Amino acid sequence: MGAVVRMRELRSSDGRLLVRATLGNVNWSGERFTLADLEATPELSHYFTAWPADREFGVVAENAHGLAPVGVAWARVFPADDPGYGFVDEVTPEVSVWVSLQRRGQGIGSDLMMQMIEQARERGFSQISLSVENGNPARRLYERLGFVPAGRDTQPGTLILRL
Ligand SMILES: CC(C)(COP(=O)(O)OP(=O)(O)OC[C@H]1O[C@@H](n2cnc3c(N)ncnc32)[C@H](O)[C@@H]1OP(=O)(O)O)[C@@H](O)C(=O)NCCC(=O)NCCS
Numbered sequence: 001m002g003a004v005v006r007m008r009e010l011r012s013s014d015g016r017l018l019v020r021a022t023l024g025n026v027n028w029s030g031e032r033f034t035l036a037d038l039e040a041t042p043e044l045s046h047y048f049t050a051w052p053a054d055r056e057f058g059v060v061a062e063n064a065h066g067l068a069p070v071g072v073a074w075a076r077v078f079p080a081d082d083p084g085y086g087f088v089d090e091v092t093p094e095v096s097v098w099v100s101l102q103r104r105g106q107g108i109g110s111d112l113m114m115q116m117i118e119q120a121r122e123r124g125f126s127q128i129s130l131s132v133e134n135g136n137p138a139r140r141l142y143e144r145l146g147f148v149p150a151g152r153d154t155q156p157g158t159l160i161l162r163l
Contacts, residue, residue: 005108006066007115010051010058010074017060018048021072021098028136046082047096053077056093057123059115061108071099073112075120075128086131086158088150093120095130097138109138113145121163129160 010017019035026033026044038044051074052058058074075093078084084094095116099109120128129150132139134157147159 004064005061070103073097
């Protein structure tokens, strides 16, 4: 019981975790995509392939024994010719966050996001972005942390946080 987790840096060997997290994120509202769909769709698979590229960073929440990941947040820096859904520009990392079903609503997602904000600041980024679909309750979490609509020239649901 309880939300005791340990945070650690997301490593290059954590690729499978990013696949699991991306699958969870695209299916936040129910089963929409299979793993095969994900792997066959570049605008979805680029959230986990070739992790990490230059300037990318992330954090993993593990259970108290450090045995199993319970959540992850990670930032990708997409090029303009292969943008993420929350793309703003080539110098704004786009953050994704996912927490395992059994551990949601315990503050882990918020902790992961706060770590990402700190990391982005330390790395000298002036803002971070993300994409949230209409109706996803996760939007409240992002707004609590200060994210606001990115507006002009971005996809609907793109939020940014200036650092
Ligand atoms: C969104 C997510 C990462 C948040 O992590 P979390 O550990 O559950 O979040 P916290 O406990 O820190 O904060 C709870 C907030 O998360 C949001 N949330 C989204 N889905 C939730 C769920 N299934 N259970 C509880 N909270 C959820 C709500 O905004 C909630 O805030 P509220 O109290 O105002 O309703 C996690 O719920 C998740 O992985 N959801 C499914 C995938 C998804 O939607 N990813 C984000 C895509 S933009």
